[in-house]
Amino acid sequence: MMDKLKLGVFELTDCGGCALNMLFLYEKLFDLLEFYEITEFHMATSLSEGNHYDVALVTGTVSTQRDLNLLKEARNHSEYLIALGTCATHGSVQASVELPIREKLKAVYGDDGNPMRALDSKPVVEYVAVDFALPGCPYDKNEVYQVLMDIAKGIEPVRKDYPVCLECKLNEYECVLVKKGLPCLGPITYGGCNAVCVRSGLGCIGCRGPLPGEVNPAGEYEILKELSYDDEYIVRKFKTFARWEP
Ligand code: SF4
Ligand code: SF4
Known part of the structure; x- marks a missing residue:
């Protein structure tokens, strides 16, 4: 029988949702265990046996020096690294915070107010090269399952290249932007959910x-303005997960 691939799950600063989502694969997790041996997964096991990983999944943002050290360890000891979840791929909510974190800590706690050695939150992709980026807050479980299965079978996983809007059309969902005037970012957001x-x-x-x-954020901005949403609201909406300027 073929040797199983070594899989590590590394959790940087985040809400824990993306690591937990792996456990919510339920029976599909057992399908994956036919091909993978999990040797690092802090949320699921106290075992930490790996010093080489065929695949490393990294969730969360780099928000402390400990995160940065852990990320470098994961990158240096893995063949294929996946940035998993929007914290890892785009920075998510914590990276949308204005002003440097050190200034904020100093203002509140003084010069010794940074015992965790906090850094400004940034996505994994800003620090290391990644082999695959799978966004979502949290990501779609079926998507990570397919990606891991593809890798196990020697197939390069396919990256989605269409917006959420397309999935509405395929499912014949009523357009909430056009029909209800809701502030929907589906036309410019990465599909896959x-x-x-x-x-x-x-x-x-x-x-x-x-x-x-090819998406058109300026067009989305104009549509939301026409629907009477104010500038501040629209800008905040664009920035929430990806520090994106309209
Ligand atoms: S991407 Fe969302 S669900 Fe995943 S760890 Fe970050 S905040 Fe939590
Ligand atoms: S519809 Fe938009 S907000 Fe909802 S899961 Fe998909 S990408 Fe995220």
């Missing part, structure tokens, strides 16, 4: 980050 929020009648808040390439 199967438009799950729109399915529930909600606007997309852009949790998978901006789709690179």
Whole structure:
């Protein structure tokens, strides 16, 4: 029988949702364990046996010196590194905070107010080269399952290259932007979640980050202005997950 691939899950500063989401794979996690041996996964096991990983999943942002050290360790000891979740791919909410964190800590706690050696929160992709980036807050479980299965079978995983909007059309969901005037960022947001929020009648808040390439953020901005949303609201919405300027 083929040797199993070594899998490490590394958690930097985040809400824990993306690591937990791996456990929510339920029976599919057992399918993955046919191909993978988990040797590092702080949320799931106290075992920490790895010094080489065929695949490393990294969640969270680099927000402390400890995060940076852990990320470098994961990168240096892995063949294939996946930035998993929007914290890792785009920075998410904590990276949208204005002003340097050190200034904020100093203002509140004085010169000795940074025992955690906090850094300004940044996504993993700003510090190391990644082999695959899978956004989502949290990411879609079926997507990470497919990516890990593809890697196990020697297939390069496919990157999505379409917006959430397309998934609404494929599912024949009513457009909440046009029909209800909701501030939906689906036209400019990375698809792959199967438009799950729109399915529930909600606007997309852009949790998978901006789709690179041909999307038109200026057009989205104008549409939201025409729908009477004010500048501050629109700018905050654009910035929430990806520090994106309209
Ligand atoms: S991407 Fe979202 S769910 Fe995942 S760790 Fe960050 S905040 Fe939590
Ligand atoms: S519809 Fe938008 S906010 Fe909802 S999960 Fe998909 S990308 Fe995230």
